[in-house]
Amino acid sequence: MRRxxxxxxxxxxxxxxxxxxxxxxxxxxxxxxxxxAAKRPIRRTRFTRALTAVTAxxxxxxxVVAYQHTIAAAPANAEIRDQLIADINTRQAETDRMQDDAxxxxxxxxxxxxxLLGNDAEAAELDDQAALAGLAAVxxxxxxxxxxxxxxxxxxxxxxxxxxxxxDIQTIVNTLWSLGAEAIAIDDQRLTATSAIRAAGAAIxxxxxxxxNPYTITxxxxxxxxxxxxxxxxxxxxxxxxxxxxLGFTVKATDDLTLPAAPxxxxxxxxxxxxxxxxxxxxxxxxxx
Amino acid sequence: MIAALALAVxxxxxxxxxxxxxxxxxxYLPIAVIAALDSVFGGVRARLDKKFDDKQFVVSFISNxxxxxxxxxxxxxxxxxxxxxxxxxxxxxIRIFSNAAAIRRHLFSA
Numbered sequence: 058m059r060r061x062x063x064x065x066x067x068x069x070x071x072x073x074x075x076x077x078x079x080x081x082x083x084x085x086x087x088x089x090x091x092x093x094a095a096k097r098p099i100r101r102t103r104f105t106r107a108l109t110a111v112t113a114x115x116x117x118x119x120x121v122v123a124y125q126h127t128i129a130a131a132p133a134n135a136e137i138r139d140q141l142i143a144d145i146n147t148r149q150a151e152t153d154r155m156q157d158d159a160x161x162x163x164x165x166x167x168x169x170x171x172x173l174l175g176n177d178a179e180a181a182e183l184d185d186q187a188a189l190a191g192l193a194a195v196x197x198x199x200x201x202x203x204x205x206x207x208x209x210x211x212x213x214x215x216x217x218x219x220x221x222x223x224x225d226i227q228t229i230v231n232t233l234w235s236l237g238a239e240a241i242a243i244d245d246q247r248l249t250a251t252s253a254i255r256a257a258g259a260a261i262x263x264x265x266x267x268x269x270n271p272y273t274i275t276x277x278x279x280x281x282x283x284x285x286x287x288x289x290x291x292x293x294x295x296x297x298x299x300x301x302x303x304l305g306f307t308v309k310a311t312d313d314l315t316l317p318a319a320p321x322x323x324x325x326x327x328x329x330x331x332x333x334x335x336x337x338x339x340x341x342x343x344x345x346x
Numbered sequence: 347m348i349a350a351l352a353l354a355v356x357x358x359x360x361x362x363x364x365x366x367x368x369x370x371x372x373x374y375l376p377i378a379v380i381a382a383l384d385s386v387f388g389g390v391r392a393r394l395d396k397k398f399d400d401k402q403f404v405v406s407f408i409s410n411x412x413x414x415x416x417x418x419x420x421x422x423x424x425x426x427x428x429x430x431x432x433x434x435x436x437x438x439x440i441r442i443f444s445n446a447a448a449i450r451r452h453l454f455s456a
Contacts, residue, residue, distance in 0.1 A: 101400055105400030105401055105404075106348060106400060108400055108401070108404045109348070109349050109352070109400040109403055109404060110348050110349060110351070110352035111352070111404075112352075112385075112403060112404045112407050112408075113348075113349040113350070113352035113353045113356065113386075113389075114352040114353065114355050114356035114359065115356060115382075115407075116353060116356060116382040116385060116386055116407065117352070117353040117354065117355065117356025117357040117358075117359075117360065118356040118357070118359050118360045119356075119360075119378055119379060119382050120356075120357065120360070120379060120382060120383075121356070121357050121359075121360025121361055122360050122365060122367060122375070123375050123376065123378070123379045125360070125361075125364060126367050126372070126375060
C-alpha cells in the first residue's frame with residue numbers, strides 16, 4: 058500500500074464514477090505540488106522564511122481568536138439566562154413582600170373598623186362574611202387533596218395522558234365546594250367566588266399566578282369531608298386515572314389547616330353602599346378603587 | 347523550527363491581546379480556522395517530505411482562506427451559506443485527514 062502510493066502518487070486506482078474519483082484524488086494528492094518537485098528548485102531566502110513565520114504567527118493568532126470567541130459565546134448565553142432567572146426571582150420576592158404589606162394593611166383596616174363599630178356582634182358577623190368571601194385567613198379541619206403528573210410517556214410524540222390539566226383541578230375544586238367546603242386553596246392560593254383556574258400553555262394558572270406540580274388542594278369543610286370526597290364520582294375517576302396513567306392522587310383528612318386570605322378583588326364598576334347617616338361620598342365610583 | 351516558534355508567538359499574541367471579533371467577520375471564523383489547520387498540516391507534511399516551499403505555504407494559506415471566505419460569502423448571498431460552508435469543511439477536512447495520514451506514516455511508519 059505504502060509503496061504503491063509513494064511510487065505512483067499520481068496514478069489513482071479507479072474508484073468508478075467520476076464523483077468518487079474526485080474524492081480519491083483529494084485523498085491521494087492532497088498537496089497541489091508540481092508533479093516533479095525537482096523541476097522547480099525551491100529557493101529559501103531570508104525573505105521567504107520571514108513570510109512563512111508571519112503566516113504561521115497569523116495562523117496561531119487565528120486559532121486562538123476562534124477558540125476564545127467560541128469560549129466567550131457559551132457563558133454569555135448562560136449569563137443572560139441566569140440574569141433573567143435572578144430578575145424573575147427578585148420580582149417575585151417583591152410581589153410577595155407587597156402582598157404581605159397589603160395583608161398587613163388590610164388587617165389594620167379591619168381592626169380600626171372593629172374599633173369604630175364598637176359592636177362585637179356586628180364585627181364578628183363582618184369577620185365571618187370576610188372569611189367566607191375569602192378575604193380573611195381561616196383555620197379549621199378539612200382535607201388535603203394532592204394530584205401530580207404521571208410519568209411522561211416514553212414516546213415523546215405520544216399524547217401525555219398522565220398530565221394534570223386545568224380541568225382536573227377545576228373538577229376537584231367544584232366537587233369540594235359541592236360537599237360544603239367553606240374555604241379552598243390551591244398551593245396556598247386562596248380561591249374566591251371570582252377565582253379562575255385556567256391553563257396557559259403547559260402551565261396551570263390560579264388567578265393568573267402559576268401553580269406547579271404536585272398540586273396541593275386544601276379545603277376546610279364539614280368534619281367528614283375526606284370520606285365524603287372519596288365517595289364521589291370525581292374521586293373514583295381520579296383513582297382510575299391513577300391506575301391507568303400513573304397520575305398521582307391522594308386524599309387525606311387534615312386537622313388544623315390554615316388557609317391564607319385571597320387578595321381583595323378590585324372594584325371596577327361597583328361602589329360600596331354607604332351606611333345610612335354617613336355623608337355621601339362625592340367621588341362616587343372612584344371610592345371602590 | 348522558525349515556523350513553530352512563530353506559531354507559538356501568534357498564539358501568545360492572541361491570548362495576550364484577546365481581540366474582539368467584529369460581527370461581520372464571525373461567519374468566516376470557523377472556515378478560516380479549517381483553512382488554517384489545512385495549511386498547518388500541509389506545511390508539516392511538506393516539511394517531512396522535504397518539499398517545503400515558503401512561497402507555496404504562504405500563498406496556499408492566503409488563497410485557501412480567501413477562497414473559503416468567498417465561497418461562504420457567495421453562499422450567504424445565495425441563501426445556501428450553511429451548505430457551502432459544509433462543503434468547504436468536507437473538502438478541507440479530507441485534505442487535513444490525508445495530510446495527517448502522511449505525517450503519521452512519516453513519523454511512526456504506520
